[in-house]
Amino acid sequence: MKPHATTYLNPKLKEVSKKRYLKRLSTLEEHFGPDVLQHFEDKAWDFVQSQTRSNKESYLTASRSCIGKGTDQKALRSGCQQSIEFIEKQLAIMRKERKEKAGTKSVHQNKNWVSLKQLKEVQHTYRKWLRRHKVNQLRTNLTAQEFKILKYYIVASLYLDITARRNVFRTVQIWMSQKESTIPQDFNNYLWIKNRQTKKFFIRDHKTSGGIYGKEEDQIKVSPPLNRALNLYLKHQKLETGQLLFSFKDRELCTVGWGNLVKRVFAPTGKVIGSQMIRVIQSTSKDCKAAKQLALHAKEAGHSVNMHIETYVVKCT
Secondary structure (H helix, E strand, O other): OOOOHHHHOOOOOOHHHHHHHHHHHHHHHHHHOOOOOOOHHHHOHHHHHOOOHHHHHHHHHHHHHHHOOOOOOHHHHHOOHHHHHHHHHHHHHHHHHHHHOOOOOOHHHHHHOOOHHHHHHHHHHHHHHHHHOOOOOOOOOOOHHHHHHHHHHHHHHHHHOOOOOOOHHHHOEEEEOOOHHHOOOOOOOEEEEOOOOOEEEEEOOOOOOOOOOOOOOEEEEOOHHHHHHHHHHHHHHOOOOEEOOEOOOOOEOOHHHHHHHHHHHOHHHOOOOOHHHHHHHHHHHHHHHHHHHHHHHHHHHOOOHHHHHHHHOOOOO
């Protein structure tokens, strides 16, 4: 049975947001009934509050997308004023907390933090395992275990050999052609393959696509290390078209399936490492390196870091 509130989703939402919000609203209505948005605080808040921070915000945002400001559902909004005020209040509290905690690790991050070097060691371990078992371009058939490690290696490479993205690689399709212009202009994600040396990702379906933070299309150049990993993977997967990555039962990976796959890939760290953690660790590592270089430069110049930034660093033109 189609959940009641899902029929009121803001039609201006992007498809990727609609899918995520529909899932949240379906869960709320299955647990608390079709009138959950009219009685959000009384019926759903205890459940929502028990979720992780990101899931909690997702439930609140999904609910607001039906009844909050900017939606056209006046009939629904008229019976939800108390819920609207409560949801907006909770989101405001979360925004304030995020601002106050900016630059500090969350409880989950503190518990599961590893260095970028440790993540790369996991990737290197898979690479060494493949070499030791002679999984190379000359091999014809792989065992199930060999192909599993190869898949783990390619997932690690997708996150570590280029700047880490969200879970966009889950839906990437392969497109082989001599010209970029032949890539279909639909709302999908593609790995364009010209030859063994030239590849590029075209990412169109992502969280911020078309929004104020993103573009309609992101193009990601494949780095040489990732290119070598892709060549090995594509050779043994025997792929020329279709989905780049499947589950181990050759089914398309769902969002949860992809998240679990990433966690299994980095399980050798002994921590729970998902795509968000990888992005934070990678960004932190780069910023820390830049900060150290800045501090050294300021010291060599004979002034403080603040003076260096405020007086001696000007905007590039």
